[in-house]
Amino acid sequence: MPRRLAPRVLAALARRYGDFASAEDAVQEALLSAATQWPARGVPERPDGWLITVAARRLTGQLRGETARRRRTERWAALTPPQELVAPPADAADPGAADDTLTLLVLCCHPSLAPPARIVLTLRAVGGLTTAEIARAFLLPEPTMAQRVSRAKQRVRAAGARFAPPPERERERAERYRSVPHVLYLIFNEGYTATGPELTRGGLTGEAIRLTRMVRRLLPEDGEVAGLLALMVLTDARRPARTGPDGALVPLAEQDRARWDRAAIAEGLALIGHTLAHAPVGPYQPQAAIAAVHAEAERAEDTDWPQVVGVYEVLRALAPSPVVTLNHAVALAMARGPRAGLALPESVVDDPRLTRHHRLYAVRAHLLELVGELAAARAEFQAAARLTTSLPKQRYLRRRAARIEHAGE
Incomplete structure (x- = not known):
């Protein structure tokens, strides 16, 4: 609370x-x-x-x-x-009332700040994330992120920025909201795959969706905001099926899809369908399109993996990152076989942003297991378990490693 x-x-x-x-x-x-x-x-x-x-x-x-x-x-x-x-108490009867959280969002995106500074400051002030959580979101050391937060606040003070409602002029308002989608994306991710004992933090994901809806009302023609909202609701629709009765992580391929939120899926599909047809494509629309492909498959084996591979190729051209490369590798493995996917992680194995991130080792472990290199896969699962800060993920990865060990006995 x-x-x-x-x-x-x-x-x-x-x-x-x-x-x-x-x-x-x-x-x-x-x-x-x-x-x-x-x-x-x-x-x-x-x-x-x-x-x-x-x-x-x-x-x-x-x-x-x-x-x-x-x-x-x-x-x-x-x-x-x-x-x-x-x-002051919130006035639920007046949907047009000024929202303090939105005003803070605009303040944190002050023009005097560089885009990275706007993002980290909003995560602290609006999302309420700790410096350690922000550092993990950016794949950076915590001391480095602490310096960024401090410098951002100093810059806001030096600029004389005040707590005030969003600017009235449309062009200035659009400029101030330019970095907001990425901020909300990171807040959502921290809530959807939380650090600590629980897999998800519904409060964070709910707040990210709420703020994104609010920004979309202000910028209804912004395709990235619509794409981001579609991505969030389609992803969050799977949340009820992501954990078992004991709180254990259930991977996408094993989820009971009857537990997915069909109303949220319908909203997300309508959003992404509209924005892809009417707005320029940015990084969030392809991610939402991939989530839509998964949402439309009644069973895991019905997933159109070649389509997912094609969308990831578009995403890598628009917004290349080591995490996108890893996800692309998984899609390639599902569409063309595990050896096709194994080549991609090798291209990012020396990326300093991933050397201490569990995702690299988890993907390699999964693909190595698929090709039958069980000893190597087990070692990679164990390495991934040591690196993750999510206890449910840690337990899941250790179970995968133990399953391989028992299979070889």
Whole structure:
């Protein structure tokens, strides 16, 4: 719950004090306090008010300790006491009401920031992700990402950016939203394949979908936003079947497709069909098209793998990345045989972004198992299990390695 409330709490402080960077630091400290105190004392009746009170006190104390800002601190002390700072209730009856989370989204995409800085700052402020989670999303070391977050907040402060509603002019608004889809994509991915003991975090995936719907209402002709929304709803439709009764990971090929959300699939298919016909193609439309191919197959063996291979070729031309290459390898193996897929991972084996990422080893293990190189496959599964930060994935990969070992006995 604390992370879900973070954008609202940050918005309340940023609106009152005007210093986004300091407010964000204070909110992070309040979230840490909640994580340590709420399990023992219980969740407060007004958790958002509790977080705002704690964050405001931390912020006020920090400002009092900065002699260069003494006059500002004295002026703030004359304002309403922090404990009276409360988040306004959401008005569900007014869908056009200003949304603090969206306003934060626009602030984090300030023109003074380079696109990578906009992304990491939004993940922190709007998505509520920790620096470690953001680092994993970007395949970067945590200290490197911590520096990026710090520099981004310093740049926002230096630019004098304020907490304010989205710009009215269409061209400026479109520019500010240019990097938003990638931010929301990363938030969704962190929720769909979470770190830690659970495979998914429904709150993060739900928030990413909610924000993407909101952005699409603002930019209805943007094909990338529509493609991203299609990708999200088609992928999330499979979530009920991704885990077994014991919480174990169930891979796509083994999922009970009767448990997939058919309403979400219908929405996603309509979205991707429309945007492919009416908008320029960007990186998200092909990914959504691949998800649509899987969604349309009643059984795993009905999947049109040659079509998936063709779409991955388009995606590699539009947005090449080592992860796309690995996924393309799996599709090739399914369409043309495992040896056809094995050649591709070798092209990215030395990529520094993947040397500590479990996906490389898991794909190689799967393909090696298919060609009968069982000892090598077992070693790769074990390496992948050591590297993943998802406990369900770790258990799944270890079971795959153990299955190979028992098969050879």
